[in-house]
Amino acid sequence: MTGTDDTTNPFGEAADPATPLTRLQELAEHHPETRAVIAANPSTYPGLLEWLSELGDPEIDGAIAARRARTAGVDPSAPSEAPVRRPTAERFAGAGAGAAASQRPAETTAETPATRAAGPARPVTPTDGSAIVTRTPDAPPNEVQPERRSTPWAGILAVAAALVVLVLGGVWIFNLPGGDDETTNAGATDPAFPPLEEDPDESGSDAPAPADTDELADAISALEAVPSSSNCEDTGPDIEAITQFAAAAAPEGTWGDPAHGDLVIDTLKDLKDECGREHAQAVVDQIIGEPNTNAALRNAIQSDMSWLEIPEIPADAQQMPGFAVAGANMACVLSGSDVVCTVVGHNLDTPEGCLPGGISLEIDSSGAAAVNCNRSANADPLLSDGQSAYNGELACTVEGTEVNCWSTESGEGFRLGPSTLELY
Structure with a gap:
């Protein structure tokens, strides 16, 4: 079977309260025949119980009903005529054998005169102080017996007995040829599987918590x-x-x-x-x-x-008062205390304060970069891509048809070209 271990007893695991929650979920998904047993397991988490209840399986519904009856406040110390029953885990631990378990008679049945005559009766403890007559094993068959009082356990035991029969029937069907075809039938119409609640034994992951x-x-x-x-x-x-x-x-x-x-x-x-x-x-x-x-x-x-970090003046930079950029109608003037570059014939939006046709950017003596179209630059010689110039603490490098100028003191600067205008 996909995703399961055939060397284990799924019924024993399904009934064991110590089985990890992840394993219970896996059994419910890949071993449909164990679902009623899982429903009876006291460790089954609420989300999985709700999912099981949505399947509409009478066997599972019976197990859930019995589970709820056990937790409804019935006093286990109250006198009862019910026989001592083995815990769920013990009863199903050997369910893989199937045949031996199927020989066990139902422990709670409706009592009639015929059944009273068929064998010895179990003693009944009175709950109201009245005397109750019991029949010994060799009492005559026609001896009249007193009525037994019903107890809250009667209904519970009836449901449990029915559950045992249904589970054993499921084991028998499961062992038939083709009874293990889970990939075809299991979960075909099941509701969406419930999210797994955190198992205390499986917590402590070092992964960062997901953000909201x-x-x-x-x-x-x-x-x-x-x-x-x-x-x-x-x-x-x-x-x-x-x-x-x-x-x-x-x-x-x-x-x-x-x-x-x-x-x-x-x-x-x-x-x-x-x-x-x-x-x-x-x-x-x-x-x-x-x-x-x-x-x-x-x-x-x-x-x-x-x-x-503020870029330093490039080692190969040439000290000069100005230059023009090859391949672009642009020039820069470096006075030693400031620098201004002007581009003409651009496709930029004209900044406020500038006239169409030319845009000028500057780094002033304080080291601040800004647009200043009240100034213009006109200089030579030509510098090509990768060449640099400097004067004082100001430097410029040609990058293609653009120029990048900056102050080595303030770190502020600008990039200017026919299609570029950026202050930084």
Whole structure:
């Protein structure tokens, strides 16, 4: 049978209260003949009981009814005429034998004058103080016997006896040729299988706890909005959104999805581009400096801080006051204290304050990058892709038909080209 171990006794496992919950669920799924026994097992969890009750099997329903009757508050110390019965696990431990168990007579039957005459009667303990006459084994067959009092156990034992007969019948059918065809019939019309409740013996996994889906989605949205919503002055709201995202995505200090760590870095890079390196550096310093910072967040930031580093002047850069970019109608002037680049003949949207045709970006003497169309640049010689120029603490590198200029003191800069305009 698929997913089962034929070397074990499924009935014994189904009846044993010590059987793990995962095994009970497996037996219920792959051994339909054990379902009534599982229903009677006191360790069967509520979700599986509910699933069994939805199958509409009279045998299972009887076992569940008997189970509920046992837990309905019947006093086990009350006098009863019922014989001592073996526990469920003991009765079914040998169910694989089938034949021996089938020889046992039902222990509770309706009593008639004929059955009273057929054999010795069991003693009955009075419950109201009245005397009860009992017949000895050699009493005459026609001797009148007193009426027996019914007890709450009578109905329970009747159901249990019926359950035994039905289970043994299931064993007999199961052992017939073709009776093991579970892949064809088992679960064909069964309801959806219940979720397995945690087994105390199988807990303790080291896997990170899953994050709440709605909470995580909201946290991601708030994180991605940080660069555009920041006022670039107060670090508090930016830090709050970042730390709340980490709490939702890594509640135990480990990312449920490694991509969440990359998302934090991308957000901080965008924040640097929007608000400048100084603001982004302040956000990072405060997050790392907080002793209670989420471990996953701290590790993600510290694992990649290259985006915060200020590029140095390239070793092969040429010191010059200005240059033009080969292949683009663009030039830059480096005065030593600031730099301005102008592009003409572009396909960019014209920024506010600029006239159509030319756009100028600058890094001023304070190291701040901005749009300034009140200035323009016109210079030579030509620099090609990969070549660099510098003057003072300012440097520029040609990247294709674009130019990347930055301050080695503030870290702020810009990229400008016929199709590119970016401040960082």
